[in-house]
Amino acid sequence: MSQTYESPDLPSSPVSALSPAWRHVLDQPMGMRAELDRLRRHAPFYDATVDEIDGRRIRIGDHWLTDFASCNYLGLDLDQEIIEAVPEYLDRWGTHPSWSRLIASPRMYDDIEHTLAALLGAEDALLLPTITHIQLSVLPALVGKGALFVEVHAHQTAHDGAVVAAAHGAAVARFREDRLDRLERRLRTSPHPRVVCVDGVHSMTGNGPPLAELAALTRAHDALLYVDDAHGFGVVGERDPAASSPYGSRGNGIVRHLGETYDDLVLVGGFSKAYSSLLAFVACPTEVKEYLKSTAGPYVFSGPSPVASLATGLVGLRVNAERGDAIRARLHRLTSRFLDGLRGLGLFTLNASGFPIIEIPLVDAAQAEPLGRFLFERGIFASVVPFPVVPREQVGVRIQVTAANTNAEIDHLLAVLAEAVERFPLVSVPQARAGD
Template sequence: MNGRWHTWLAERAAVRESGGLRRTLRPRRPDEDLLDLAGNDYLGLSRHPAVVAAAEAAARRWGAGAGASRLVTGSLELHAELEAGLAGFMGQPAALALSTGYHANLAAVTALVDRDCLVVSDAHVHASLVDAVRLSRAEVVIVRHNDLAGASSALASAGDRRALVVVESVYSVLGDAAPLADLAALVTAYDAMLLVDEAHGLGVAGQDGRGLVHAQGLAGRPDVLVTATLSKALGAQGGAVLGGHDLVEHLVNTARPFIFDTGLAPAAAGAARAALELVRGDPSLPARVRERMQALAGALDVPPVAGAVLSVPMPSPLVALEAQAAARAEGVLVGCFRPPSVPDGVSRLRITVGGGIPDAEWARAADTVGRVVKEYGAPASDA
């Protein structure tokens, strides 16, 4: 690497280090004696025997990979079964499975809007939606978080252009919910469309974990499009776009993240399908997460949330790292969100309420988190 590039990389690294913003990879061992309150395996299904067995069976039957893009030979019967199951569970006419949730958001946005469209985006949407909007080349208006008046004003400026409102049902940092019913009324009034990312809603929020779109009576509406991931509550890998049959047909023919990507791996598809059946058959799974969330939110003195993620402000990025390390020293993993991962710039501990953790271990983990937050937490500054 030449001197100019080497100097630039060294300068960027020094800035990250001085601000407490350096990230490192820390590979996990399969036998680590740590309680995971940092990941996204909300229901504890990634290691459920039925889910693991389904992944193994799918790999033995179909192979390690799909072998091609979906439009060549990479569409498997397994994909069709998964898509039908997702659509039925979430109350949607049709679904299209992709290799990641990131791809699902890229596919949905870039296939629907172009430079002649307007996108109205909540300020707190996930990076995959931010990137999708950038790639679409559409004009974008970013409105303050959950600001209905701002969204209405932006839609009013669309004129004759097609307009898409982009939100999450449950936001990944603060854990709060979008005002979906009000947003749906707005897109109806302005002849627009609403895209709702249910990544943190599927399997946890709404009736039996069917998500907030379903809970608000919006499932199946032609002006409400849903994306989801299979890597959180379902404990597998992959993503999906759900909506009308005409929408899915359009994506199959125009969405580059779908057309030019190898199909979802059989093991992931089989695991997700098995996990979906477990959630469908046992409503106590999402109910347990909500009960634990309510109790832990009260203990930490933070607002309860719509999903499984509690967000606790920290005074600075460095203090957040210290708090995370203190919890780990007691055998509990918690997340640590620092800029630029937090939309408002405030560093936080991100605590996942794990429904799959046994009661005694959950009690110990909750006690540890409570003591760490009491020691390190403080009113947040502009960290």
């Protein structure tokens, strides 16, 4: 399926010198972000305009590339059953009933929340537009003037939420999941409410946290464990001897995958990755859901998710129930094909889970841009992750496999990486860094 957008011929706006008010904004020092700004302006693999898609092939200008930067893990963005179902909902609801959720919500919200809670095995669920909205509003609402502990490798939006929480009076600290003894000492003396925030699946390594240890620790100290499962939801699920792949069954998230319960645990997830839709959720007790309806800003003030996104999520849940495990089995086969090939090249990755996020680190962080250009020129569109997006020692290229990729595309990527090994200082297995 090829989809092309033709840009209309629009008159160009006149370019004029910026006023002093704008110059004061732009003359502020960018600090570490200056390097990211330079890459954004000059590297073809950043801030790109995609002109056409054909399966997992994309066209940027005159360049056709295979997309390994997408998080559409299940390939539902290209699923014809979902695409063909959306117009029915648009006919019924229009494009965007623009109430805040506090005022009113289309029936689809209730349908998704009930279906989602049953899938997750949680008491209830609350839908909001994005996980970013949730981090910036729900985290501060939960912790109040208590204590918030955010794992150092948690997603940047969680740290942004911590800034908001601190501004509202919370005591905020960072911790490392491999130093839980230090977290325990802090929990003993911290004020209530206490909230500990971690990623469910880390967005660079693809690995999960020590969830059982964290859950036991937080429960012992009357704290809430807040798990951001942006990447895991839809891919990993409850373990079952009859499961079609090691990812488990049903795609109902990292909590079920690791055999934990929702006792004193808040699960946050999104539809924007596995389900290819603009929608996110908080899984929590019903009484907490009612509390958040009055205290979480996006529920009170924000515009809702578009009808097309709600429809995509609702039909996607149906597709997941009917054939999601078969899709995940294909995703696992493709990911294993890539990981096996990567090991065959002698390259190192922190991925120990088999999850379809695979980072290949660089010995020399300065080689990130040349490596990105090398891949781009050979038809590979991947996430080059530079400093300061990650620490210098974690700079590398991140590959995301989806069920819509093909064996041929995986093999082409491996062939390009085999060529890259000869030209760039990629970390090989014997070079793996101390502590990795």
